[in-house]
Amino acid sequence: MTIREATAEDVPVIMELIHALAHYEKASHEVLATGEDIKHSLFTDHPTAFCHVADENGKVVGFALWFLNYSTWLGKPGIYLEDLFVLPEWRGKGFGKALMKKLAMIALERGYERFQWWVLDWNQPSIDFYKEIGAEAMDEWTVFRLSGKALQEFAKE
Amino acid sequence: MTIREATAEDVPVIMELIHALAHYEKASHEVLATGEDIKHSLFTDHPTAFCHVADENGKVVGFALWFLNYSTWLGKPGIYLEDLFVLPEWRGKGFGKALMKKLAMIALERGYERFQWWVLDWNQPSIDFYKEIGAEAMDEWTVFRLSGKALQEFAKE
Numbered sequence: 001m002t003i004r005e006a007t008a009e010d011v012p013v014i015m016e017l018i019h020a021l022a023h024y025e026k027a028s029h030e031v032l033a034t035g036e037d038i039k040h041s042l043f044t045d046h047p048t049a050f051c052h053v054a055d056e057n058g059k060v061v062g063f064a065l066w067f068l069n070y071s072t073w074l075g076k077p078g079i080y081l082e083d084l085f086v087l088p089e090w091r092g093k094g095f096g097k098a099l100m101k102k103l104a105m106i107a108l109e110r111g112y113e114r115f116q117w118w119v120l121d122w123n124q125p126s127i128d129f130y131k132e133i134g135a136e137a138m139d140e141w142t143v144f145r146l147s148g149k150a151l152q153e154f155a156k157e
Numbered sequence: 158m159t160i161r162e163a164t165a166e167d168v169p170v171i172m173e174l175i176h177a178l179a180h181y182e183k184a185s186h187e188v189l190a191t192g193e194d195i196k197h198s199l200f201t202d203h204p205t206a207f208c209h210v211a212d213e214n215g216k217v218v219g220f221a222l223w224f225l226n227y228s229t230w231l232g233k234p235g236i237y238l239e240d241l242f243v244l245p246e247w248r249g250k251g252f253g254k255a256l257m258k259k260l261a262m263i264a265l266e267r268g269y270e271r272f273q274w275w276v277l278d279w280n281q282p283s284i285d286f287y288k289e290i291g292a293e294a295m296d297e298w299t300v301f302r303l304s305g306k307a308l309q310e311f312a313k314e
Contacts, residue, residue, distance in 0.1 A: 018229045033232025041232065046203060048234045049227040067227045070206040072175045072240050075190025075198065077205050083229050104303060104312035115308055118298040127299075134307030141275040142284075143295040146261060150291030151272055155261035 001095065003102045006051035006063065008043040011035045013060040014051060021085040025120060052102055054086065054095040062086035064099040071114060078114035079107045100133060118143065158252065160259045163208035163220065165200040168192045170217040171208060178242040182277060209259055211243065211252040219243035221256040228271060235271035236264045257290060275300065 006014060015035050022031045041048045042065075054062035062085055069080040081103060086095045107115045119126050127137070146154060163171060172192050179188045198205045199222075211219035219242055226237040238260060243252045264272045276283050284294070303311060 022230060027230070030230045033229060037232025038229070041227065041234070048225060049229075065227075065229055067225070068205060069226070069237065070198065070222075070224045070239055072190060072195070072206075072222055073179060073184070073187045075194025077198070080226065082227055101312060101314070104308055107308060108312045113304055113308070115303040116300060118300055121297050121299055130301050130303075133303065133311050135301045135303040136307070138300040138302055140278050141300050142278055143273060143275055143298050143300065144287050144292045145295055146272040146287075146290065146292040147270055150293070151261055151264060151270070154290050155258060155265045157258070 001093075001098060002055040003052055003098050004055055006042070006053045008039055010051070010053055010060060011039050011043075013053070014038055014042075014063060014065075017060070017063045017085050017087075018065075018083065020087065021083055024085070025123075049082065052099060054090075054099055056090070056095075061090040062095045062099060064103055066103060069114075069116065074113055076112060077110075078112045078116060079103050081115070081117035084117070096129065097133065158250075158255060159212040160209055160255050161212055163199070163210045165196055167208070167210055167217060168196050168200075170210075171195055171199075171220060171222075174217075174220045174242050174244075175222075175240065177244065178240055181242070206239065209256060211247075211256055213247070213252075218247040219252045219256060221260055223260060226271075226273065231270055233269060234267075235269045235273060236260050238272070238274035241274070253286065254290065 012035060015038060019031055022028050042051055049065055049067040051063055051065045053060045064081060065083040066079055066081045068077040070077050084096060084099060104115055119130060169192060176188055179185050199208055206222055206224040208220055208222045210217045221238060222240040223236055223238045225234040227234050241253060241256060261272055276287060
C-alpha cells in the first residue's frame with residue numbers, strides 16, 4: 001500500500017472516486033465538476049486544493065482531497081479534508097486510516113494545529129472511525145450556507 | 158459607511174477585533190495569534206486568508222475574515238467566512254449585513270456558488286440574522302476536529 005500525491009494522470013480515477021462518494025452520500029445529481037475543473041484546480045502552479053491517493057500495486061483504491069483553511073485564533077492555516085473515500089471492495093484494509101495519517105503528518109510537519117472535516121450525521125461507520133483516531137465532534141457548531149438563488153438575491157438586494 | 162479591503166496598516170485593529178470576537182465566543186484564552194502572524198498570512202503575495210473591514214469615517218468598526226474553500230462536486234472554490242464581528246456599540250446599523258453582502262458579491266462575480274460559515278448553537282442573534290439573509294442551516298453535518306495531542310499521537314502512531 002502506498003499513499004502518494006495525486007498527479008494530473010490520476011484525474012480520471014479521481015473523478016470516479018468523487019462520483020462514487022457522491023453516490024454513497026445520496027447526492028449523485030449534485031456532481032457538476034468535470035475532469036477539466038479538477039485538473040485546473042489541483043494541478044496548477046497555485047492549486048486551490050490538494051489530493052492524495054491510496055495506491056495498491058498501481059491501482060488507485062481511495063483518495064483524500066483537502067485544502068488549507070485558516071484560524072485567526074492560531075494565526076495559521078490548518079488542513080480541511082473535503083473528501084475521503086475508499087472503494088467499497090477495498091475497505092477494512094487500512095487505506096482510509098493511512099490517508100488520514102498522511103494528512104495528520106503533513107499538518108504536524110508544517111506546524112499546523114488543526115485537521116478538520118465534516119461528516120453526515122447518519123454516517124455512523126465514519127463517525128466511529130473518526131472517534132477511534134482521536135477526533136472530536138464539535139457539536140456546538142452548525143454549518144450555514146448561502147448558495148444558488150438565495151446567494152444571488154442577497155448579493156443583488 | 159465603507160466596506161473596503163483591509164491593508165497591512167489595519168493589522169492592529171484586526172487584532173483588536175479578533176480578541177473582541179473571541180471574548181464574545183467565551184474563548185479569549187484561545188487567541189494565540191500575533192499581529193505578525195496575521196500580517197504574514199493576509200498581506201503577502203499568496204495570502205492564506207483575506208479580510209474586509211467596515212470603515213466609518215476612518216474608524217474600523219467591524220471585519221469579515223475569509224478564505225477559499227473547495228467543492229469537488231462543483232469543481233470550484235467557494236467563500237468560507239472564518240470571522241465576522243462588529244463592535245457592540247456599532248451594531249444595528251447594517252455593518253454586518255454590508256460585510257456579508259460584499260462577500261456574497263465577490264462570490265457571485267467570481268462564479269463561486271457557495272458562501273459558508275459556522276455558527277455557535279447558542280448564538281441566536283446571529284442565527285436569526287443568517288436565516289434572514291437566506292442562509293440555510295446544514296444540520297445534517299457535524300464538524301470533526303483532530304488537534305493538539307490527539308493529532309500528534311495519531312500522526313506518530
